[in-house]
Amino acid sequence: MVRIWTAVIPVKRLGAAKTRLRGAVPADRHPELALAMVRDTAAAVLAAGSVGELLVVTDDPLARAAARELGARVAPDPGGGLNAAMRFGADEAAGLAAYRVVLTGDLPALRPEQLDEALARVSGRAFVPDAAGTGTVLLAAPPGRPLDPRFGGPSAAAHADSGAALLHGDWPGLRQDVDTAADLAAVLALGAGGHTCALLHGLGMTTECAPAA
Numbered sequence: 017m018v019r020i021w022t023a024v025i026p027v028k029r030l031g032a033a034k035t036r037l038r039g040a041v042p043a044d045r046h047p048e049l050a051l052a053m054v055r056d057t058a059a060a061v062l063a064a065g066s067v068g069e070l071l072v073v074t075d076d077p078l079a080r081a082a083a084r085e086l087g088a089r090v091a092p093d094p095g096g097g098l099n100a101a102m103r104f105g106a107d108e109a110a111g112l113a114a115y116r117v118v119l120t121g122d123l124p125a126l127r128p129e130q131l132d133e134a135l136a137r138v139s140g141r142a143f144v145p146d147a148a149g150t151g152t153v154l155l156a157a158p159p160g161r162p163l164d165p166r167f168g169g170p171s172a173a174a175h176a177d178s179g180a181a182l183l184h185g186d187w188p189g190l191r192q193d194v195d196t197a198a199d200l201a202a203v204l205a206l207g208a209g210g211h212t213c214a215l216l217h218g219l220g221m222t223t224e225c226a227p228a229a
């Protein structure tokens with residue numbers, strides 16, 4: 017039986033987002049890059065067959081508009097940082113009765129089938145580490161189970177220590193979050209989603225864009 021998940025993506029105000037990525041594109045295009053990555057992540061999540069609904073938790077007006085345009089629901093940022101936003105989206109806005117999965121909004125090479133495959137392997141509370149192995153890109157909780165997110169810093173170890181199961185699989189697009197300019201190059205090599213690729217193409221940073229996922 018295919019389980020249908022409610023996905024949650026938290027998004028920081030774009031003007032304050034992705035500070036470690038600053039300098040990868042001209043400063044006046046930086047918020048656009050952060051938004052393009054959110055758009056590509058959200059579009060791939062919404063295209064996943066096992067996702068029934070996407071909830072974007074943000075106070076950013078442009079991110080709210082983009083999320084709605086894609087067909088996502090929007091919830092306000094409760095304040096208190098990343099984990100508070102994830103907890104609010106998953107356990108309160110979506111509700112404990114749902115199958116819930118949170119993803120970071122910086123996965124522009126995500127492919128829907130990689131997310132479907134990862135979600136199909138979830139039993140209990142579970143997570144997917146990022147490409148570096150230290151951070152987390154996805155945390156899932158089954159009905160009745162609080163999400164208990166521990167993102168920020170070396171969160172893969174924190175999630176494992178909290179009893180979440182580590183999901184194994186060949187999901188390069190899912191794992192490749194973008195924190196630095198080197199991550200952006202990795203995403204281009206994997207095939208960035210349409211919004212991110214178009215922006216980077218316009219800046220002369222890549223010669224071609226594959227069709228969006």
Ligand SMILES: Nc1nc2c(ncn2[C@@H]2O[C@H](COP(=O)(O)OP(=O)(O)OP(=O)(O)O)[C@@H](O)[C@H]2O)c(=O)[nH]1
Binds near residue numbers: 033037074096
């Ligand atoms: N709603 C909400 N989302 C957040 C908050 N802090 C981070 N996020 C989001 O959480 C996800 C993962 O965060 P990070 O990869 O650390 O992104 P970041 O904080 O923009 O990046 P740095 O400034 O480089 O640390 C991204 O989708 C962020 O937009 C917050 O306080 N509220």
Ligand SMILES: C=C(OP(=O)(O)O)C(=O)O
Binds near residue numbers: 120150153171
């Ligand atoms: C917030 C996190 O991501 P990053 O370190 O990639 O910003 C995390 O992995 O917990």
